[in-house]
Amino acid sequence: MDSNKKFLNGTLNTILLALLKENGKMYGYEICQLTKAKTDNTILLTEGAIYPALHRLEKDGLLLSSKEKANGRTRKYYSLNSSASHKIDSQIALLSQFTGHLQSLLNLTA
Amino acid sequence: MDSNKKFLNGTLNTILLALLKENGKMYGYEICQLTKAKTDNTILLTEGAIYPALHRLEKDGLLLSSKEKANGRTRKYYSLNSSASHKIDSQIALLSQFTGHLQSLLNLTA
DNA sequence: TACCACACCTAAAACTCTTATGTATGTTTG
DNA sequence: CAAACATACATAAGAGTTTTAGGTGTGGTA
Numbered sequence: 001m002d003s004n005k006k007f008l009n010g011t012l013n014t015i016l017l018a019l020l021k022e023n024g025k026m027y028g029y030e031i032c033q034l035t036k037a038k039t040d041n042t043i044l045l046t047e048g049a050i051y052p053a054l055h056r057l058e059k060d061g062l063l064l065s066s067k068e069k070a071n072g073r074t075r076k077y078y079s080l081n082s083s084a085s086h087k088i089d090s091q092i093a094l095l096s097q098f099t100g101h102l103q104s105l106l107n108l109t110a
Numbered sequence: 111m112d113s114n115k116k117f118l119n120g121t122l123n124t125i126l127l128a129l130l131k132e133n134g135k136m137y138g139y140e141i142c143q144l145t146k147a148k149t150d151n152t153i154l155l156t157e158g159a160i161y162p163a164l165h166r167l168e169k170d171g172l173l174l175s176s177k178e179k180a181n182g183r184t185r186k187y188y189s190l191n192s193s194a195s196h197k198i199d200s201q202i203a204l205l206s207q208f209t210g211h212l213q214s215l216l217n218l219t220a
Numbered sequence: 221t222a223c224c225a226c227a228c229c230t231a232a233a234a235c236t237c238t239t240a241t242g243t244a245t246g247t248t249t250g
Numbered sequence: 251c252a253a254a255c256a257t258a259c260a261t262a263a264g265a266g267t268t269t270t271a272g273g274t275g276t277g278g279t280a
Contacts, residue, residue, distance in 0.1 A: 004204045009236060009267075010119035011212065018216050029258050039211040049237055051260060072245055073258055094114045096216050099209045101149040102121065106128050106206050119236075119267060139227050159268055161229060166267095183227055183276055 004042065012045070012053050014095040017062065017088050020080050027075040028054055054078055062088055114152065122155070122163050124205040127172065127198050130190050137185040138164060164188055172198055 008015075019035070020026055026034070032045045057063040062084045068075050080088055118125075129141055136144070142155045167173040172194045177186050190198055 004208045005238080006120040006266080007124075007205060007208045008120065010116035012236080014117075015212070015215060027258075028260095029256095033257095035215070038215060042207060042211050043215070046238070047259080048239070048241095048261085052236085055260095071257080074245095075258070092216065095117055096213070097152060098114045098117045099212050099216070101152050102125070102209050103206070103213075105125060105145070105148065105153070106202060106209070115269080116235085122267080137227075138229095143226095156269070157228080158230085158270070158272095162267085165229095181226085181277070185227070 005044070008043065008045070008049070011095060012049060013057060014091050015043075015045075016050065016053060016057060016078075017080070018092050018095075020063070020078060021088065021092065025077050025079045027077050029075075115154065118153065118155070118159075121205060122159060123167060124201050125153075125155075126160065126163060126167060126188075127190070128202050128205075130173070130188060131198065131202065135187050135189045137187050139185075 015035070016031065019031055023034075028047065028050055031050060032047060035043050035045050054063065054065075058065055058078070062081055063078045064081050065076055065078050068077055125145070126141065129145070130136055133144075138157065138160055141160060142157060145153050145155050164173065164175075168175055168188070172191055173188045174191050175186055175188050177184055179185070
């Protein structure tokens with residue numbers, strides 16, 4: 001209850017887009033691990049959240065996917081759909097702007 | 111759809127706490143107006159969202175309320191419940207930490 | 221008189237996330 | 251070698267918050 005899990009709500013889609021923009025191509029499990037590592041175990045993406053989110057984004061035409069095998073296991077890689085880059089960039093920019101405003105609100109800068 | 115409304119999800123409670131910590135005492139309508147003004151019309155709190163949120167926070171013991179009349183209209187002022195200040199501060203700190211991590215993720219700082 | 225700003229409130233619907241499972245393979249450990 | 255754990259995908263019920271849309275009432279203004 002006193003965790004920051006709920007803060008994630010609404011920002012997950014855009015986080016996924018931003019990570020894929022940065023890293024080119026990633027699979028779900030990798031996204032969970034990388035995010036956890038990059039944020040000192042603060043932002044913990046659960047698989048129950050990200051798989052449906054990735055599916056949504058693909059369905060909405062923002063992502064493309066392809067399956068590959070590695071070590072006997074199947075990975076489903078996702079990457080940005082360049083046809084939607086305008087939409088993607090604007091969504092990332094909006095989140096960036098939002099967090100900026102949020103911090104200035106939180107930092108008590110009257 | 112291409113708005114940032116959904117980013118708010120999950121952060122609203124803590125935004126309210128942070129605003130009240132900064133301003134001491136505010137009423138719902140005022141919170142909407144101030145937030146809109148302070149964020150260049152970016153963070154738009156709707157009344158349908160904030161009134162239930164304020165009620166929840168009061169019910170959970172984080173806020174106190176009192177009614178006052180001004181210009182013939184009734185305002186319901188909310189302020190932090192000092193008995194819960196530890197809880198409140200930790201929640202604000204968590205959101206601050208979360209947005210920090212979020213920005214470093216978004217800013218593509220590998 | 222209408223309309224807008226102020227100021228509160230609630231409820232149904234939509235949406236997302238958590239929690240809990242399930243499947244399956246490869247690796248490590250007791 | 252069996253158990254446990256990490257990798258890697260997936261779905262569904264339930265919980266929770268927000269949007270959307272409506273409602274009430276006062277005061278000022280065109």
